[in-house]
Amino acid sequence: MTQSFWFFxxxxxxxxxxxxxxxxxxxIEGYFPPGSQTPPHRHTRYSEQLYVLEGExxxxxxxxxxxxxxGESFVIAPCVPHVVATLGxxxxxxxxxxxxxAFARLIEAVGTxxxxxxxxxxxxxxxxxxxxxxxxxxxxxxxxxxxxxx
Numbered sequence: 001m002t003q004s005f006w007f008f009x010x011x012x013x014x015x016x017x018x019x020x021x022x023x024x025x026x027x028i029e030g031y032f033p034p035g036s037q038t039p040p041h042r043h044t045r046y047s048e049q050l051y052v053l054e055g056e057x058x059x060x061x062x063x064x065x066x067x068x069x070x071g072e073s074f075v076i077a078p079c080v081p082h083v084v085a086t087l088g089x090x091x092x093x094x095x096x097x098x099x100x101x102a103f104a105r106l107i108e109a110v111g112t113x114x115x116x117x118x119x120x121x122x123x124x125x126x127x128x129x130x131x132x133x134x135x136x137x138x139x140x141x142x143x144x145x146x147x148x149x150x
Contacts, residue, residue: 005111017104045132055092
């Protein structure tokens with residue numbers, strides 16, 4: 001059964017998680033409004049693959065910057081600092097595969113049912129630490145020197 005949550009301005013739907021994949025991966029479908037952007041972060045215990053369904057994503061990963069259009073994908077290995085953004089005036093939709101399963105746990109714990117709901121940041125910090133996620137800068141920051149934080 002799918003579950004949808006608002007997670008820092010994006011609508012994320014958990015399609016599959018540890019309960020249906022035996023912990024092998026999470027499958028998340030996301031709607032990202034125009035101008036949305038993740039803060040610089042890294043996942044130390046799982047990889048992340050982004051597949052674009054509609055629109056366009058700009059991904060900064062390590063020293064790479066790629067612009068992905070519908071039908072394209074990009075894999076972010078564990079421990080690689082990254083930012084994903086929907087630049088411009090059009091929304092984007094994509095699929096995220098996190099392997100092994102961990103990201104869905106964070107979304108479910110911290111996500112809200114209401115678009116205007118504020119996430120519990122203490123809970124976000126605790127769950128992030130438990131699953132090995134690290135924030136590397138504030139939301140809205142573009143990565144300028146990830147090599148120094150890798």
